[in-house]
Amino acid sequence: EDKVVQSPLSLVVHEGDTVTLNCSYEVTNFRSLLWYKQEKKAPTFLFMLTSSGIEKKSGRLSSILDKKELSSILNITATQTGDSAIYLCAVGSSNDYKLSFGAGTTVTVRA
Amino acid sequence: NAGVTQTPKFQVLKTGQSMTLQCAQDMNHNSMYWYRQDPGMGLRLIYYSASEGTTDKGEVPNGYNVSRLNKREFSLRLESAAPSQTSVYFCASSDRTPDTQYFGPGTRLTVL
Numbered sequence: 001e002d003k004v005v006q007s008p009l010s011l012v013v014h015e016g017d018t019v020t021l022n023c024s025y026e027v028t029n030f031r032s033l034l035w036y037k038q039e040k041k042a043p044t045f046l047f048m049l050t051s052s053g054i055e056k057k058s059g060r061l062s063s064i065l066d067k068k069e070l071s072s073i074l075n076i077t078a079t080q081t082g083d084s085a086i087y088l089c090a091v092g093s094s095n096d097y098k099l100s101f102g103a104g105t106t107v108t109v110r111a
Numbered sequence: 112n113a114g115v116t117q118t119p120k121f122q123v124l125k126t127g128q129s130m131t132l133q134c135a136q137d138m139n140h141n142s143m144y145w146y147r148q149d150p151g152m153g154l155r156l157i158y159y160s161a162s163e164g165t166t167d168k169g170e171v172p173n174g175y176n177v178s179r180l181n182k183r184e185f186s187l188r189l190e191s192a193a194p195s196q197t198s199v200y201f202c203a204s205s206d207r208t209p210d211t212q213y214f215g216p217g218t219r220l221t222v223l
Binding site for chain 1: 115142144146151152153154155156159161167169170201210211212213214215216217
């Protein structure tokens, strides 16, 4: 069974700090790793990382995939209160149409 | 485009009652999914439909049934609700691959 573990479970930072979130996985026939942001309601897509695209960046957010270590990190620089959310990591396998999600990391950014 | 819509937004049931959660997408996506989200457990897949006419069990299918009514609609039915099914339910859809899933706003279900 596929397994996704995120750490830490939660953290509190102040505006302007840098945050690093971790995701490790065990999956047969790895296809992709995705990061989602969940505020009050539905998760929204941030990044997808694959064997052919191991680094992604968008504004203050960036992510790297380490296929050797079976892990990924999501970095948020110069954090703002609007970055407060649950960040979900998910992995996909070439075996099927499913994504397996981690439990998420709750980030709270204080003004 | 509305994206993925779900009804109802909130529901309270008594143990043993039945109900159907509705989901529809207007993005012409092939695949649709039902998840439940409980505190500290992330999203767990209940059932999914890779394409119209097919459905498959996910991680936690017990106590649920699904129907892929057509390409747009995917419903989730609780035949006899139990307190353990108190959760937030999300529907999602994706195109040819499951990687980028678009989520609906969720249904908050409480079973007393």
